[in-house]
Amino acid sequence: MNNLSYFIGGRALYENASLHIKPKDKIGLVGANGTGKSTLLKIINGDFQPSSGDIQKAKDCTIGFLNQDLLSYLSEDSILDVALEAFKDTLKLQDEIDATLKLMETDYSEEVLHKLAHLQDQFEANEGYTIKAKAEEVLEGIGFNTKDLNRPLKTFSGGWRMRVMLAKLLLEKPALLMLDEPTNHLDLPSIQWVENYLKGYEGAVVVVSHDQDFLDNCIDSVVEVTNESLIQYSGNYSFYKEEKKERMEIQQNAYENQQQMIKQTEKFIERFRAKATKSNQVQSRVKALGRLDRVSEVVDNNVSVNFKFKFSQKSGRDVVVLDHVSKAYGDLVILKNTTVRIERGDKIALIGANGKGKSTLLRILSGTEPVEGKSEQGFNVIKSFYAQHQLEALNINNEIIQEMVQAGSDKSETELRGVLGCFLFSSDDVFKKIKVLSGGEKSRVALAKTLISEANFLLLDEPTNHLDIQSVNILIQALEQYEGTFITVSHDRHFIRGVANKIWYIENHEIKEYPGTYDEYVEWQAKNQDSVAAKVKSEPKAKVENKKKDVPPSETNQAKKDLKKKEQELTLIEAEILQIETKKKGLEVEMASPEVFADADKLQKANQKYLQFKQKEETLNLKWESLVEEIGLLQEVLS
Structure with missing residues (x-):
């Protein structure tokens, strides 16, 4: 890309920007929201045409582009x-x-x-x-x-x-693979698999991601979109952070030195402007100032924030106790006879693959999901639950500041503006209508509402979804300063590393706890896996073979019957999921219509229906996954 410029209206996203992507480059494209990262990928792909400049591609350059538009693709x-x-x-x-x-x-x-x-x-x-x-x-x-x-x-x-x-x-293995937020729809094991795949990828890769660990593990250079330019750094994301810090210090020193020189020159001009004997020197310095290539002042986007949390009451030592709790949806077992305790001050990250029941567990802890067994909330516990449906629950006709006022805290408008400032809504931004906000901006509003609720127990379901790197870092700072208790579901390792002092995961339908940080948990898990692998390797082959027992004919017949029954159930569930998706799409169209969009009551009713369908779909998907697993086991028995 040579001297590339691209304008939206009168605003320049890029002006005379250049970039050379070489074979086998692994580039992380970073920058604040709205700087044009996704737009750049679309320009490279040929979806948008630059205002000026040119893009040259090798004849054999094939491009593969993963973007959010592909979500709408359907096929039989x-x-x-x-x-x-x-x-x-x-x-x-x-x-x-x-x-x-x-x-x-x-x-x-x-x-x-x-x-x-x-x-x-x-x-x-x-x-x-x-x-x-x-x-x-x-x-x-x-x-x-x-x-x-x-x-x-x-x-x-x-x-x-x-x-x-x-x-x-x-x-397809294109010569250039472009990925726009590829980790948004992946769980942690899948993210790690993609990382390993990209490390050995033979072509060039350009990836936009807010997952800092993902960037660290699969890129070898960073291109920052800033000030309408593309600035390249040779190294992964951690290297970029350190190198940028040094460059900013150098630039700030150069700026301050130049400003001092400008002030001295302006004083000289002002002092001797009226003296004829100094006129040549004055004119020379006036021209020199006009020709001066001015150094920009550094704008530091790494905001340090100070949240002042206040609780109307402190919780007791036990926040939630689950005693021999079981949860199932028909044949689909989520939890079985599990016992666990959350104590005041616990900062828990609930991790693991999708489909294990993490969101269900959050609802159980919040008291909104019925269970078998004993689920007790502790003394003086005040809960606040953040999940993606909180974004849909925002009143789209409210201004941001109105939405915060209506959240029910006792904070003054000045205090609320301070909180919004921490979440990057400054000055007149607070008067923006919710309906014009991006997904990331809505997430920041919903999180701000959660944090001002004076709750002493937070339940956070994927809070980093839709947030850029800067916003994730702000959330980490907020939760570090939070003196209450929280549990969060997240696949963002940088976020988990920054906030958690305990790790939970669901295994064999039980909640397991590791009492330490995420890095300690990863090290412990690696040691366990090495130990198991060594044990399996040393186990005599005959012993392994003896584990495969012959299945009696009576059990084979029963397995055939069970298999047929499970396959019929699977077909019915697939039809039901398809039906729910159709209804959801219909509601989405209905909510977007001017008649419903302008009527708050109609919109709220439609939104409630949508959330009901969404919860039912989640339950059916979990049941579908369980049935597929059971069918696989039965097929193994019969093979």
Whole structure:
């Protein structure tokens, strides 16, 4: 990209910006919200045309672009078939081979035989016999069960469909792979798998992400979008932070020195302007000031914030106690006879793969989800629950400051403006209507409301979703200063590392606790895995073989019946999920219509219905995952 400029109205996103992407570069594209990171990717992809400047691409440069627009893609094909579309040339060869084999039933000519041999050589050169295995490996790596692979794409939620599109792009192996917030729809194990894949990726990668650990683990340079320019740093995100700090110090010193020189020059001009003997010197210095290349003052985006939390009452020592608690949705077991305690001052991160019931556990702890067993809230506990549906619960016709006032705290407008300032809403920003805010801005408003609630126990479900790096760092500072108790579900390791003093995870339907920081937990987990691997390796082969017991005929017959029943249940659930998704889409259209949008009552009713469908869909998805697992086990018994 040479001297690239791009304007939106009268505002320049880029002006004379240049960037050279070389083969095998792994670039993290960073910058504050609104600086034009996603726009730059669209310009490179050819979706937008620059106002001036040019983009040159090598003849063999293919581009793969993962962006949020792909969420709307639907297909009747299975996710395996959608992923296999990455090998369209190889699949075309397979069709030609099949057609040639059909022709050979009636035509044995040497010409046809030669054509078949040529096609088969091409197919083998394209590694056609391994493409299915490759597609399965990538899909399973980013979180799909083996039994998911033949399920139609359209029956999956938007986040899971985005995973399929990511798999397809990874399999296509374009010369330049561009990923816009790829971790938004991935759980922690899937994020780590993608990191490892990108490390060994043969082409160039440009990734926009707010996940600092993800950037650290898979990029080797950073390009910052700032002041309408592209500034490159050679190193990962941690290197960029240190290097930028040094550059800012140098720039600030240069700015201050220049300002001192300008003041001295202006004093000289003012002092001797009227003296004829000094006129030449005065004119010379006036011209020098006019030609001066001015150094900009440093604007530090790394805001340090000071939150003043106040509680109307302090909680007792026990905040929540779950005693032999069980939770299931029909045959789908989430928790079974589990006991755990949250004490005052605990700062807990609940981690793990999707589908384990983390959000369900948060609702159990909040007291909104019925359970078997004993669930007790402690003395003087005041709760506040933050989840993604809090964004939909914001009154879109309110200004930001109105929304904060109506949150019910006793804070004055000045205090509320101070809190909003911490969340990057300054001066006139507080008078913006909720309906014009971006997803990230709405998240910041909803989080600010949660933190001013005077609650001494916070439940935070994916609070970093939609937040940029700067906003995540602000949230970490807020929670470090928070003297109450909280539990958070998150896949952002930088965030977890910054706030948690305990780690929870769900294993075998029980809540397990590691009493330490995230880094300590990772080290402990690695030691455990090494120990288990060593034990398995040393176990005699005969002993392992003896574990495979013959299944009696009576059990085989029962397994066949159970399998048929489970498969029928799965079909019904898939139909129900599809029906709910259709209803959700209808409600989305309804809520966007001017008639409903302008009527607060109608909008609230429609929103309540939408949330009910969303919760039901989540329950059905969990049940679907459990059924797929059970079907897989039954198929193993019968194989």
